[in-house]
Amino acid sequence: MTRPARCLRVAALLAAVLLVSPARAAEGDSGPDARPAATATSHLRVALDAYDRAMSGALGADEATAELRRAADAFEALLAAGYDSAGLQYNLGNTYYRLGDYGRAVLAYRRGLRAAPADPRLAHHLALARRHVEPSGRRPASVA
Numbered sequence: 001m002t003r004p005a006r007c008l009r010v011a012a013l014l015a016a017v018l019l020v021s022p023a024r025a026a027e028g029d030s031g032p033d034a035r036p037a038a039t040a041t042s043h044l045r046v047a048l049d050a051y052d053r054a055m056s057g058a059l060g061a062d063e064a065t066a067e068l069r070r071a072a073d074a075f076e077a078l079l080a081a082g083y084d085s086a087g088l089q090y091n092l093g094n095t096y097y098r099l100g101d102y103g104r105a106v107l108a109y110r111r112g113l114r115a116a117p118a119d120p121r122l123a124h125h126l127a128l129a130r131r132h133v134e135p136s137g138r139r140p141a142s143v144a
Contacts, residue, residue: 038082047074051095071095086116093125102132 047070053059054067075092078084089112096105109126116122 004030017031040076040078043074043077043081047071047078047095049090051091052096052121065099068095068099072099084111085113086112086119086122089115090119090122090125093122093129100131105129106133108113 050067050071054064054071059067072092072095075088075095078088079092089108091107093108093112096102096108106126106129109122109129112122113119113126
């Protein structure tokens with residue numbers, strides 16, 4: 001991704017996370033647990049950079065997995081701080097999907113769809129993730 005395109009991506013996601021967050025708006029962004037925007041920006045940059053490094057193809061499998069875990073942790077830190085948006089949930093879902101954690105990917109995509117019900121990206125990725133967690137019609141073996 002080119003540097004200008006990456007800057008636009010970061011700015012757009014940051015705007016969605018910081019400005020459109022119902023939880024932050026409801027709190028007036030001033031509670032005892034409120035985090036400054038600089039901390040949110042830092043978490044977002046860490047998450048996006050780690051995800052991009054993992055997807056670059058320049059790392060080995062173990063290093064790419066570690067970067068994806070770092071990205072997931074940073075996205076989760078944003079959620080824990082009260083920031084939320086469809087874009088954040090989409091990125092979190094993609095990160096969990098790449099980690100093979102399909103249940104958490106489904107959860108993130110569903111949460112994203114609550115915020116943006118008409119988003120075709122979220123609906124498409126939710127369908128992909130569900131293929132990995134939907135039962136195949138077989139019953140589990142009985143425990144004796």
